[in-house]
Amino acid sequence: MTSNAITTDDPRLTAVRPSPRQVAWQAMEFYSFIHFGMNSMTDREWGLGHEDPALFDPSSLDVDQWMQSFAAAGMTGVILTAKHHDGFCLWPSRVTTHTVAASPWLDGRGDLLRLVADSAAQHGLKLGIYLSPWDRTESSYGSGTAYDDFFVAQLEEVLGEYGPVFSVWFDGANGEGANGRVQEYDWDRYYATIRRLQPDAVISVCGPDVRWCGNEAGHTRANEWSVVPAILRDIEQIADKSQQVDDGEFSREVRSDDDDLGSRSALEGQLDELIWYPAEVNTSIRPGWFYHGEEDDRVRTDTELFELWCDAVGGNATLLLNVPPNERGLLADPDVEALQGVGRLIAEFAARVLPADPTVSSGGIESDDGRPEPLRPELTQAFGRGLTDASWRPAEHDQTPSIVLELRSTAAVDAVVLRERITLGQRLERVTVLGIRNGQEVLLAETQAVGYQRILRFEPTDVDAVRVQVDAARGRPALQSVAVVGGAAMH
Template sequence: MTPAPTPPRRAPGSVDEVEALTAVRPGARQVAWQSMELYAFVHFGMNTMTDREWGLGDEDPALFDPAELDVDQWMTAFAAAEMTGVILTAKHHDGFCLWPSRVTTRSVAASPWRDGRGDLVRLVADAARRHGLRFGVYLSPWDRGEATYGSGKAYDDFFVAQLEELLSGYGEVFSVWFDGANGNGPDGPHQDYDWERYYAVVRRRQPGAVISVCGPDVRWCGNEAGHTRADEWSVVPAGLRDAERIAEGSQHVDDGAFSRLVRSDGEDLGSRAALAGRLDELVWYPAEVNTSIRPGWFHHRREDDAVRCADELFALWRAAVGGNACLLLNVPPDSRGLVADPDVAALTGLGERIRAFRGAVLAADVVLSSGAVRPAAGGPAGDPAALARLAVGAAAGCVWRPAASDRLPAVSVVLPAPTEVAAVVVGEDITYGQRLERIVVTAVADGREEVLAEAGAVGYRRILCFAPRVVSEVRVRIEASRGLPAIRTVAVVAAGGGWLPRDRGVAG
């Protein structure tokens, strides 16, 4: 047997420190957003027709005419990938609007598509709901085709008018996604965006929507490559919400390098060391990982052989959703108006692997070191085995809170028979905040205990994978936490079922 572990640092530092760290909790819209886990980004518009990434703003609207457009085909592909929503680029930097905006002539109303009577935003919003997906919008604050850009309030009035149109005419919106794109180069116009005014419109028109990236609700992970931090914290300094700071770190040049660039700065945003001396300026600001299934954000036929495969997409999902973040995966339809065959195949394979992973979660007996499992909303004690079931996309569930006197809280998942396992899923009830700081996963095999994995931050969900191992029991030991833990999931995943890469190595 391994030596007796060191008792956990339940609450090092002052009581005030622990109270400050655990008092920061998500709002209802953030809890609902986090449970979505995986959703699609759709870059589609004028750039799709011109084969560009960034349009210039002077493109002829007559170029927009996707002859075979089928938004239900998009949604079928997204649903097959186990996605829960879709965010459409209603307007990109070129200024061409996918809805008939009343404040510009640069829209589908001036195109030959559907004889100028089409509204792609409405088609996508309606199709998403038919397929059980939530709908969100991207509206670029940078508009290269608008004459008032750079004028100050006149442009803000224009932008707000478009925002009002999108948020009042297309039903419920789950996310309004703003990036920090700004300006036409060193000699071009620069607009100081009135972010607070934009936010006020969103809150008034769509109170349930999160405002993402250049916004106060959802934080950009800091790259477009799909890279996730080793420990992702949702409780971070309020300064990370600064929209201008976010814009400075975003893409400024239309090239192919930025989409796969990973910077090493800012890897630790929320440990106690990182937050020392900043306890009075903390916010709940969870991370979103955004990346594209292709090298580019818009479809380019030359990239048909560079589509990420299903195994790579699954590794991205595991690292993001299994790393206390949501995954926003861009899937750009082609100039016909269809998701291309290589993308459909990759999405289908991704969904198969996600379903296989969920299906490989093992039913087991659960033994707690102390305390009891209760419904998340309160109520009588429940069955501890509920912890071993993987809740999918649910904001409610059960919660285990060990006794305050328990010096080494632990959950033991006892399998009916020795089984080959390859992953453990641990999740907190984030309505109590983010509390876990260190966990160690051990296994019992042939009467001996060995360490399988360990982690720092957990949050909404942490997926820990390891080389397949035949075990009879898995233990998750809490070695450090911010006050009393609130555990929602401790699930063990069998190695079989088809979710591992074809070579049976551990993905990611």
């Protein structure tokens, strides 16, 4: 019988690689959820279904205001709730009358999905779509194939007529319909439809490409792994942990079950069934997902959002931040101010990357095909979205590979940003960051998982150089970049 134990260089650990669509999605880093629709008009979180379309009439709708605010925050895309559980469609669907076409908004000639798609493109943002399979209005819901036909027809409309889509987002909600029955979703058929119409789109959360981080409070694991057991794609497990009640508290709950998903011990016995299944952190800027006026004084501050960004985008995940427009169709002032503020904080953090001269213990820059290349400036930089086509790879015999970044002058530093070349898998398992001052070393930070990006923050420390040492890895490391961030003034 073949042993399933993990060896130091077990090729099964590094053989799992992301798809091109997963790589493109990961590089987006930070994007917006837009919960808007019938619930915005009725002041609810979950609609009951069969709401009168006449209720949908946003008096001052301005999607350009939304996009300008998202762009100011440093976001790269938007995901619109084209249809929530109540079944009301924000586009004029041809398979139901429960749509904006039956509303007084723009005399029934409006198409909010079209407006969002066009405005997003104009502001350099990618489009994503949330389409709830649970439909509390549609009479065929719970009937089996007839409803699957209906839902696939809606997928074909929203994915075939509004341009490129980067994400199709399912949350697993699966309650009763108007007839008291529950639909058994034909996920395989839904996925096949998405792949046919939008092959570059990731299918998120209840899907094969992107997994939920496990809560809706923005909590991130200490070590987030992208290589995990295939069982984590079990959609029933995800659905069971999704929101079950209409309240304003779920988005702030933190649960830490299954905190270790990808360490060697967590993978023991499952090495033949590993998948690349990276995490997305989704949370709301407010306690609820839809806008409620009484929550205007409970909007997360720009500082809170920056902490979320550091933990999520700096913790090998992406950050999906919900920002709901009000019943008039505008983002409220507190939300806009918070978005502008976090955009400034992110830009200021990136601007504090210090120039440095790298020296490596062995090896050098290699392209994915193994060709050696000279050291590149990108090795000591970060925050350039996307991935370069090369990485630093130490020699096979180097037992403790390290890279030293010599600063141009002594400076206070308070963060180091690491990036792996994830097209070669997730390899780094333990990394130590040391500060060097007058020849003496001091521990600044340490971590296990790195992945696409890891932001390690620590108290401001005066150093001449920083050494990043790889203490454990799965095969040869592939470090795309390491950047040192300047901190408070020297003392």
